[in-house]
Amino acid sequence: MKAIALLSGGLDSTVSLAYALSQGYEVVPLTMHYGQRHSRELQSAKAVAKHYGLAHHVFIDLDLSSFRTSALISKDVDVPMKRDAAEIGNDIPVTYVPARNIIFLSIAAGLCESEGADAMFIGANAIDYSGYPDCRPDFFRAFERTLQVGTKAGVEGHAPTIEHPLLYLTKADIVRLGKKLNAPLELTWSCYSGGAKACGKCDSCLLRLKGFEEAGYKDPIDYEG
Numbered sequence: 562m563k564a565i566a567l568l569s570g571g572l573d574s575t576v577s578l579a580y581a582l583s584q585g586y587e588v589v590p591l592t593m594h595y596g597q598r599h600s601r602e603l604q605s606a607k608a609v610a611k612h613y614g615l616a617h618h619v620f621i622d623l624d625l626s627s628f629r630t631s632a633l634i635s636k637d638v639d640v641p642m643k644r645d646a647a648e649i650g651n652d653i654p655v656t657y658v659p660a661r662n663i664i665f666l667s668i669a670a671g672l673c674e675s676e677g678a679d680a681m682f683i684g685a686n687a688i689d690y691s692g693y694p695d696c697r698p699d700f701f702r703a704f705e706r707t708l709q710v711g712t713k714a715g716v717e718g719h720a721p722t723i724e725h726p727l728l729y730l731t732k733a734d735i736v737r738l739g740k741k742l743n744a745p746l747e748l749t750w751s752c753y754s755g756g757a758k759a760c761g762k763c764d765s766c767l768l769r770l771k772g773f774e775e776a777g778y779k780d781p782i783d784y785e786g
């Protein structure tokens with residue numbers, strides 16, 4: 562069994578990749594460089610792949626800098642800071658990258674066909690999901706159907722499946738699963754800012770810190786202040 566694992570270098574994608582390995586898949590990590598404001602998480606992705614000895618790590622450059630509305634890409638849009646849990650997930654935040662998972666899964670599907678892989682793993686999460694529409698179960702079901710009708714592998718009856726092992730887990734559950742799988746959580750980077758240390762104030766840092774706290778573990782990475 563072979564799988565493509567989308568690996569951003571964040572907590573969720575690292576645990577998702579660790580899960581794929583635990584299920585016996587031969588894993589090819591796939592990391593996108595899409596014009597993020599900072600490249601800090603790419604270093605984490607490389608470190609995670611190296612940790613697992615996954616030498617065949619695919620990087621794809623995608624210039625999405627024309628997508629001007631996303632705070633993760635445009636320096637003109639500020640990343641929201643210090644929002645409380647009720648605010649996060651209440652709406653679709655400015656950190657939403659237009660159609661990101663549609664784009665990423667399409668590329669992962671192409672790589673699946675190219676590599677002869679059976680599945681693609683994505684660390685999406687519908688519980689503490691920050692309000693992103695392309696992290697919902699409906700989206701993944703619809704996309705699987707798209708792969709069945711829109712790829713050669715699909716027409717031949719073996720479309721790659723979309724595996725989203727974290728979809729129904731809380732952030733605390735994801736931390737617990739990562740610990741259980743002995744995933745290198747200390748190598749991961751979740752912060753939307755690209756400083757030397759994580760900011761501890763953006764939505765991604767706040768969700769991560771809350772997850773570690775609820776799981777009863779100390780987050781092994783450094784935070785500002």
Ligand SMILES: [Zn+2]
Binds near residue numbers: 764765
């Ligand atoms: Zn942060």
